[in-house]
Amino acid sequence: MKSFHFSDCILGAGLWCLFCLIRPKQGGILRNEDVQCTSKSEGKGVRKIKKIEGVASTLFVPMVARIDVSKRFPEFFYDEKSLELEEFLPEAAWKGASEYTNIVSSSRYYNMDNMTVAFIEKHKTCNVVFLGAGLDTAYHRITKRLGWRDTHYYGVDLPEVIEKRKEFCGVDSREVMIGGDMFAMEWVDSVDTGLPTLLLVSGVFQYFREPKILAFIRALKRAFVHGELIFDATSTSGLKFTNHFIKRTGHADARMYFSVDDCQEFAEKCDVTLLECRGFFKDALQILKGKLKLTTRMVMKFTDRTKRTVILHLKLNP
Numbered sequence: 001m002k003s004f005h006f007s008d009c010i011l012g013a014g015l016w017c018l019f020c021l022i023r024p025k026q027g028g029i030l031r032n033e034d035v036q037c038t039s040k041s042e043g044k045g046v047r048k049i050k051k052i053e054g055v056a057s058t059l060f061v062p063m064v065a066r067i068d069v070s071k072r073f074p075e076f077f078y079d080e081k082s083l084e085l086e087e088f089l090p091e092a093a094w095k096g097a098s099e100y101t102n103i104v105s106s107s108r109y110y111n112m113d114n115m116t117v118a119f120i121e122k123h124k125t126c127n128v129v130f131l132g133a134g135l136d137t138a139y140h141r142i143t144k145r146l147g148w149r150d151t152h153y154y155g156v157d158l159p160e161v162i163e164k165r166k167e168f169c170g171v172d173s174r175e176v177m178i179g180g181d182m183f184a185m186e187w188v189d190s191v192d193t194g195l196p197t198l199l200l201v202s203g204v205f206q207y208f209r210e211p212k213i214l215a216f217i218r219a220l221k222r223a224f225v226h227g228e229l230i231f232d233a234t235s236t237s238g239l240k241f242t243n244h245f246i247k248r249t250g251h252a253d254a255r256m257y258f259s260v261d262d263c264q265e266f267a268e269k270c271d272v273t274l275l276e277c278r279g280f281f282k283d284a285l286q287i288l289k290g291k292l293k294l295t296t297r298m299v300m301k302f303t304d305r306t307k308r309t310v311i312l313h314l315k316l317n318p
């Protein structure tokens with residue numbers, strides 16, 4: 001049975017109060033009402049972002065986090081492409097962020113980037129597939145670090161999001177963007193499934209129910225003989241906390257359902273091998289020592305200690 005520390009108790013009791021201090025003033029999910037953004041490079045050109053509902057409405061939240069942390073803490077996380085895109089973001093995108101929520105998103109990217117780099121370095125010729133890619137700029141961060149190598153990059157998201165992404169981020173000639181429902185598996189036809197393949201699902205599974213995730217992982221297992229899957233997950237208690245917050249801020253359409261309390265148990269349920277179950281903040285706490293607010297640091301420590309948010313790395317086949 002998991003040991004319970006007295007400090008957990010103190011931290012836990014203080015969390016609700018801290019939550020009031022760090023929570024975004026207007027909610028973390030963006031709902032755009034035909035926002036217009038002008039850009040210097042387009043002169044008088046106007047970019048019109050149509051109303052985006054539900055999961056897709058969360059599109060700008062992680063980008064805002066990447067920009068904020070790149071400016072404030074480049075020694076921890078630096079995303080040149082997101083900084084370049086800042087001028088295109090609608091003003092409303094900035095509402096709702098806090099130091100803590102921005103550190104959570106950036107820590108997820110920080111860890112997943114490092115895991116991706118390790119995979120590419122190990123496998124040389126391989127695929128890297130971002131499922132539910134949104135406006136993530138991981139492709140740019142990774143190729144900036146590693147150069148081109150013999151890596152095939154793919155991004156999959158709903159067709160309307162891929163269109164937004166192309167409009168926003170552009171598409172590099174070495175990046176294949178596929179519009180479609182990732183659960184439908186049609187995107188697999190565009191990928192050489194014989195190659196070692198890293199599938200990354202960042203900030204997506206939470207919005208779906210467990211049976212759908214399990215069926216999806218089984219389908220990935222069948223499709224990718226040499227496949228590995230990396231995704232982030234929240235614990236049941238973390239999910240309750242987040243949903244309470246989502247409800248309070250009026251974004252019921254972004255409610256979260258999927259949680260993982262025990263990484264090993266979950267891997268066994270999917271009949272795959274657990275390679276790693278990693279907390280978000282070990283490196284962030286070290287690199288940003290003395291630079292974060294006390295409240296942010298306390299919540300980060302509590303979250304890691306209680307495994308409220310983790311990154312799972314699974315090997316799909318023996």
Ligand SMILES: C[S@@+](CC[C@H](N)C(=O)[O-])C[C@H]1O[C@@H](n2cnc3c(N)ncnc32)[C@H](O)[C@@H]1O
Pocket residue numbers: 055056058059062063131132133134135136156157158161180181182183201202203204
């Ligand atoms: C919170 S965003 C995360 C985006 C990106 N992975 C990141 O970390 O910045 C969730 C993304 O999942 C995408 N998504 C939701 N359901 C999907 C589906 N069935 N197929 C493909 N993408 C989906 C949304 O369109 C959105 O881009």
